[in-house]
Amino acid sequence: MNLEEKLYNIYADNKDKLNMDIPDFIREYADIAANSIIKNGIPDKSYENYKYSDFSGFLNNGLEYSLEPEKTNIDLNEYWQCQVPDMDTQVILLSNAWYYEKNNLENKFPKGVIVCGLREAFVKYPEIVKKHYSKYLPQNKDGYIDLNTAIARDGVFIYVPKGVKIDKTIQLVNLIHGFANRAVMQRNLVVLEEDASLRMIICDHTLNRTQNFINSLTESYIGKNAHLEYYSIQNEPDTAALLNTLCFYQEANSHLTNLAFSLHGGSLRNNVYSTLAGERAHSNLYGLFLSDKKQRVDNYTYIDHKAPTCTSNELYKGILDDNARGAFSGKIMVRPDAQKTEAYQTNNNLCLTDTAKMRTKPQLEIYADDVKCSHGATVGQLDQEALFYLQSRGISKKEAKLMLMFAFANDIVRNIPVIPLKEQISGLVDNRLRGEFTECKHCLLNCSRNR
Amino acid sequence: MLSIKNLHAEIDGKEILKGINLEIKAGEIHAIMGPNGSGKSTLASVLTGRDLFTVTEGKVVFKGRDLLEMAPEDRAREGVFLSFQYPIEIPGVSMVNFMKTAVNEQRKYKGEKPLSSAEFLKFMREKKEMVEIDTQLTNRSVNEGFSGGEKKKNEIFQMAMLQPDFAILDETDSGLDIDALRIVANGVNKLKTPNNCALVITHYQRLLDYIVPDIVHILYDGKIVKSAGKDLALELEEKGYEWIKNELAK
Ligand SMILES: Nc1ncnc2c1ncn2[C@@H]1O[C@H](COP(=O)(O)OP(=O)(O)OP(=O)(O)O)[C@@H](O)[C@H]1O
Ligand SMILES: [Mg+2]
Numbered sequence: 001m002n003l004e005e006k007l008y009n010i011y012a013d014n015k016d017k018l019n020m021d022i023p024d025f026i027r028e029y030a031d032i033a034a035n036s037i038i039k040n041g042i043p044d045k046s047y048e049n050y051k052y053s054d055f056s057g058f059l060n061n062g063l064e065y066s067l068e069p070e071k072t073n074i075d076l077n078e079y080w081q082c083q084v085p086d087m088d089t090q091v092i093l094l095s096n097a098w099y100y101e102k103n104n105l106e107n108k109f110p111k112g113v114i115v116c117g118l119r120e121a122f123v124k125y126p127e128i129v130k131k132h133y134s135k136y137l138p139q140n141k142d143g144y145i146d147l148n149t150a151i152a153r154d155g156v157f158i159y160v161p162k163g164v165k166i167d168k169t170i171q172l173v174n175l176i177h178g179f180a181n182r183a184v185m186q187r188n189l190v191v192l193e194e195d196a197s198l199r200m201i202i203c204d205h206t207l208n209r210t211q212n213f214i215n216s217l218t219e220s221y222i223g224k225n226a227h228l229e230y231y232s233i234q235n236e237p238d239t240a241a242l243l244n245t246l247c248f249y250q251e252a253n254s255h256l257t258n259l260a261f262s263l264h265g266g267s268l269r270n271n272v273y274s275t276l277a278g279e280r281a282h283s284n285l286y287g288l289f290l291s292d293k294k295q296r297v298d299n300y301t302y303i304d305h306k307a308p309t310c311t312s313n314e315l316y317k318g319i320l321d322d323n324a325r326g327a328f329s330g331k332i333m334v335r336p337d338a339q340k341t342e343a344y345q346t347n348n349n350l351c352l353t354d355t356a357k358m359r360t361k362p363q364l365e366i367y368a369d370d371v372k373c374s375h376g377a378t379v380g381q382l383d384q385e386a387l388f389y390l391q392s393r394g395i396s397k398k399e400a401k402l403m404l405m406f407a408f409a410n411d412i413v414r415n416i417p418v419i420p421l422k423e424q425i426s427g428l429v430d431n432r433l434r435g436e437f438t439e440c441k442h443c444l445l446n447c448s449r450n451r
Numbered sequence: 452m453l454s455i456k457n458l459h460a461e462i463d464g465k466e467i468l469k470g471i472n473l474e475i476k477a478g479e480i481h482a483i484m485g486p487n488g489s490g491k492s493t494l495a496s497v498l499t500g501r502d503l504f505t506v507t508e509g510k511v512v513f514k515g516r517d518l519l520e521m522a523p524e525d526r527a528r529e530g531v532f533l534s535f536q537y538p539i540e541i542p543g544v545s546m547v548n549f550m551k552t553a554v555n556e557q558r559k560y561k562g563e564k565p566l567s568s569a570e571f572l573k574f575m576r577e578k579k580e581m582v583e584i585d586t587q588l589t590n591r592s593v594n595e596g597f598s599g600g601e602k603k604k605n606e607i608f609q610m611a612m613l614q615p616d617f618a619i620l621d622e623t624d625s626g627l628d629i630d631a632l633r634i635v636a637n638g639v640n641k642l643k644t645p646n647n648c649a650l651v652i653t654h655y656q657r658l659l660d661y662i663v664p665d666i667v668h669i670l671y672d673g674k675i676v677k678s679a680g681k682d683l684a685l686e687l688e689e690k691g692y693e694w695i696k697n698e699l700a701k
Contacts, residue, residue, distance in 0.1 A: 386541045389593075392499050393553040393609060394527035394560070403552070407543025407592075 003056055004038050004143070011037075011150045014067050018153060022122045029134050033149035042143035052327035052359055053269045053298040055144075058213040058241045063183040067151065069098045069119070072177075087169060087420040089201075094174040097186035097216070098154045109166060114159035118187055121157035128159055132191055136219045136249040138273050138302065144243055148217040152185035155216075160196035162223075169421070170200040176214065176240075177207040186216040190228070194251075197227040199418070204233075206240050214242045222254040224278065229257045229417070233425070236265035238293060245271040252278025252307070259416065260299075261425060262289035263432050268297045276303070276310035276338075287316040288412040290432050291324035291356075298327040303345075305338040305368075314345040317412055319405055319433070320356035327359045332373060334366040341368060345375040350382060350408055352401075405433050452477045452648050453518075453617055458509035460497045467493045467504070469673035475617070478645040482659055483652045484684060485670035486692050491652045492536050494670070495619045499533045500526050513617065527553075528560040530616030530647075534606035534623045541593040546605075549593050550575060550612055557613060578611040582638040599626035607638045614642065618649045624658040636661030656688040669695055 001009075011018065011034040019027045042059070043050035072095050090108050092115065093100035099117025109115060114125060121129050137145055156172050176184055192198055206212060214236075222228050228248070236242050242265055248256055262268045268291075274283045289297040303312045318326045328347045349358040362375035382404050390400035409429050416422040453475040460468040467490045475481050483491055497504050498511065500523035511518040518526060541549075554574070555565040566574060579589065584604050594602050603623050610618055620639065624632055639662055643649070651662055659667070659681060667683040668675045671692075676699060677683065687694070 383539075383541075385539050388501055388523060389535070389539050389541065390544075390549070390553075391523040392527055392533055392535075393549070393613065394524050394557045395549075395552050396524050396556065397522070399552065399556070400524075403544050403549070404541070407541065410543050 003042055003059055007042065007059070007147055007150075008034055008038050010065055014065075014151075017068055018151060022119070022153070023126045023130070025126075025130055026122055026133070030150050033146040036141060036146045037143055037150065040141040040143060040146070042147070049140075049142075049300055049329065052325065053243075053267065053296065055213060055241050055243065055267065055269075058211060058267070059183075061181055061211055063213055064178070064180040065151065065183045066096045066098070066185070067153075069101075069154065070096050071101075075102065087418065088167060089169045089171045091171045091173055092156055094155065094172065094186065096176055096178065096182060097152070097174055097184045097214075099156065108168070110164050112161040113164060113166065114157065115170070116157055117154050118157045118189055119154040121189070125157070125159070128191060129157070129189065132189060132219065132221050134219070136221065136247040136273070136275065138247065142245075142271075144215055145217060145245060148185050148187060148215050148245075152187035152215070152217065155186045155188040155218075156190075157188070158190045158198070158200070160192045160198050160226075162193040163195045165197040166199070169418075170198065172200060172202045174202070174204045174214075174216075175207060176204065176212055179208065179210065181211040182213070184212060184214045186214065188216075188218040190218065190220040192220070192222050192226040192228055194223040195225050196223060199229040201231040201233060201421075204236060204242060206237055209237055209239055212240045214240065214244075216243065217245045217247070219247045220249070222248060222250045222256055224251045225253040226251070227255045230259070231416075231421075232260045232270070233428070234260070234262045234265055234268055235428075236268070238266040238295065240265055241267040241269075243269045243271075246273065248272075248274045248283070250274065250276050250278065250281040250283065252280060254278065254281045256282070257284040257415070257417075258286065259412070260287040261412075261429070262287070262291070262297050263428060264290070264295070265297070266295055268295075270299045272299075272301045274301075274303050274312070275306060276312065277306050279307045279309050281307065281310045283310075283312040283314075284415070285312070285314040285316075286412050286415050288409055288429070289316075289318040289326060290409070290429070291318065291326055292321035294323050296325045299329070301330040303330075303332045303343065305332070305334045305341045305343060308338055309340045310338065311342040312344070314343075315412065316347045317408060318347075318349045318358060319352065319408065320349065320358055321352040323353075323355045325357050327361075328377070329361040329363070330375070331363045331365065332375065334364075334368050334371055334373065336367045338368050339370045341371040341373065343371070343373045347377040348408070348411075349377075349379045350405065351379060352382065402433055406430060409433070452514060454512045455498075456510045458494075458497065458511060459507045460493060460504045461507055462493075462504050466507070467673055468497065471509070471670075471673075471675060473668070473675065475648045475650065477648055479665045480643070480649045480651060480662060482664035482667045482681075482684065483650060483670050484654065484667060484687055489670045490673045491670055492621055495533050495536075495621045495650075495652065498526075498619060499523060499531060524556070525560075527613070528557050532610050532613055532615030532618045534603070534610060534618065534620045536621040536625075536652075538594050538602040538606055540595045540597070542595050544593050546589040546591060546593055547575070550589075550609065553609075554612055575612065578608060581611055581641060582608045583634045584608045600628060600631050603627055604631060604635060607635050611638060611642060616647045618642075618647070619652070620649065621652045622654065623651075624653055624655060632658065633661065656684040659684050671695060671699070
């Protein structure tokens with residue numbers, strides 16, 4: 001039996017359990033996706049877009065699939081103490097991607113706002129879900145997305161009605177625990193109606209040193225003139241693989257800032273699809289990845305300019321040490337109607353050793369004539385002259401290197417508009433570059449200590 | 452204070468310094484002049500520990516210690532300072548953070564307590580006034596977008612912050628307007644004490660009107676070919692390097 005058949009069977013054998021109490025349209029999506037796994041395959045290195053990431057090793061590794069809500073005896077709320085100082089945040093917990101039953105969000109948000117588990121939303125808000133679920137997935141088939149659609153049944157659902165601005169920052173924390181190697185499928189749906197605004201942070205925390213495979217997919221609809229700020233903070237053990245796909249759909253005048261911080265992890269893959277569907281929509285895509293030892297990190301972005309006068313600005317930066325492998329592949333598509341598009345893409349990388357390798361592939365595909373687009377990529381080493389300049393003032397070589405790396409990384413960090421959050425993330429990046437534990441000061445989980 | 456004996460250095464197998472001998476005592480200022488490519492900046496690089504160059508022969512003793520054995524940062528902490536001919540821009544590293552780190556690493560090396568932020572800022576303000584450097588410059592990244600003259604002023608500002616025992620000024624005068632030249636030279640003179648020394652590399656006699664050297668050396672093809680009092684600079688300006696070539700040919 002090949003991998004695709006194995007995965008198909010996980011769906012087929014557990015269909016009753018998976019599809020219990022959910023609306024028909026979700027079942028239909030799941031059926032189609034499961035069949036597509038067989039038809040289109042699970043990408044490995046032979047797929048152009050997955051040349052540098054291969055999770056089949058993880059998937060063939062006797063993973064335990066989490067196929068129904070997991071009851072936990074421990075009170076995760078007690079366990080979890082994360083907070084960004086001086087920032088009004090609301091933590092929402094997921095337990096192996098299942099919405100944690102003891103999240104207590106009553107009266108925490110303005111009227112009309114819905115925040116609940118996706119599974120709950122399937123039943124309680126089927127009209128909203130139906131309008132958006134699986135509607136913003138890429139046209140090109142991706143077996144990991146199919147896998148998610150086939151068997152992911154929970155995650156968070158957020159609905160922000162017209163004109164509502166949520167001041168609190170929503171922090172979604174997915175705690176991954178258990179003793180077996182887990183396959184965790186997370187599915188989120190975030191809907192912002194016209195003029196709505198939301199800032200959210202997604203963190204994944206693995207509590208055990210198991211060989212987990214996390215396949216997370218978020219779809220987000222950003223209505224007219226709505227604002228979304230979306231952060232992913234990835235801090236996984238060397239044994240874990242995390243695949244994170246974000247699909248954004250933007251209406252006219254909407255504004256998206258997506259910031260991805262890949263701080264640590266055995267194998268990380270970030271897919272970002274952003275569709276600019278309404279005029280004057282703006283997308284900022286930022287990514288910082290720090291990778292060492294034998295870690296892998298792969299970034300794939302696809303910005304689809306469908307409407308005229310939209311702008312996009314993309315900057316990804318990576319620092320690779322030891323034997324790390326990094327990749328960036330970014331496509332900007334400008335459709336024939338998308339006149340007066342402005343799209344800029346840059347990817348800069350530092351390889352600190354001869355054995356660290358980075359592949360970068362920026363791509364522009366332009367079908368409109370009146371556009372301003374640019375792309376560029378660099379792979380280099382620390383500037384030896386700058387290093388010497390700092391040393392010549394009495395700064396140790398180690399500190400001088402850190403200063404230069406930090407300056408390099410700060411091009412991403414400084415785009416965080418909220419100061420307390422910027423300081424928090426800046427601290428995490430600094431610790432990471434210093435080879436110290438990358439955990440927030442207040443975190444009691446100590447998960448980065450069991451690496 | 453500084454003693455250089457028979458110093459040879461090469462890059463990519465090409466010998467640039469071909470046996471330099473130089474003694475600088477505490478309280479002295481020496482000037483080095485010499486045609487383009489004669490090895491002046493190379494000497495500065497070798498003394499500060501740039502690893503592009505390989506020392507093949509010779510010895511340098513600074514304050515009784517073997518300088519060539521030391522890492523660049525330790526040379527700096529011991530009191531060696533170079534005002535670069537071409538100061539590099541370092542985007543993303545703020546002047547304040549850079550100088551604070553440098554000052555405190557030096558203090559740590561000497562067993563002194565690090566300066567608090569307030570103490571540091573006060574100290575920095577004083578030094579900025581001394582070299583008349585624009586406040587805005589220290590709010591920016593190191594040398595980023597600085598004009599040529601501003602970069603040179605910034606070097607002297609750093610020198611004032613670090614208070615070296617031995618300063619090498621590599622063409623600090625080039626690119627400075629007349630006022631800036633005077634300010635920079637005044638700064639250098641104010642930093643001068645009977646306990647420290649300096650090596651001033653320049654092409655122009657004019658700087659030496661402000662910073663008056665005890666001895667002027669002429670570096671030619673990797674060797675010091677002539678050393679004399681400050682009038683040598685005047686003579687050189689008048690007669691040009693042809694004169695030295697002819698002297699050597701004799
Ligand atoms: N990085 C390098 N690689 C190769 N050759 C070098 C390098 N740096 C210096 N050189 C060579 O060494 C010689 C001396 O250069 P140096 O910069 O020391 O001269 P200089 O006396 O300072 O000249 P100038 O007055 O123009 O500043 C020159 O021939 C130069 O080409
Ligand atoms: Mg020179």
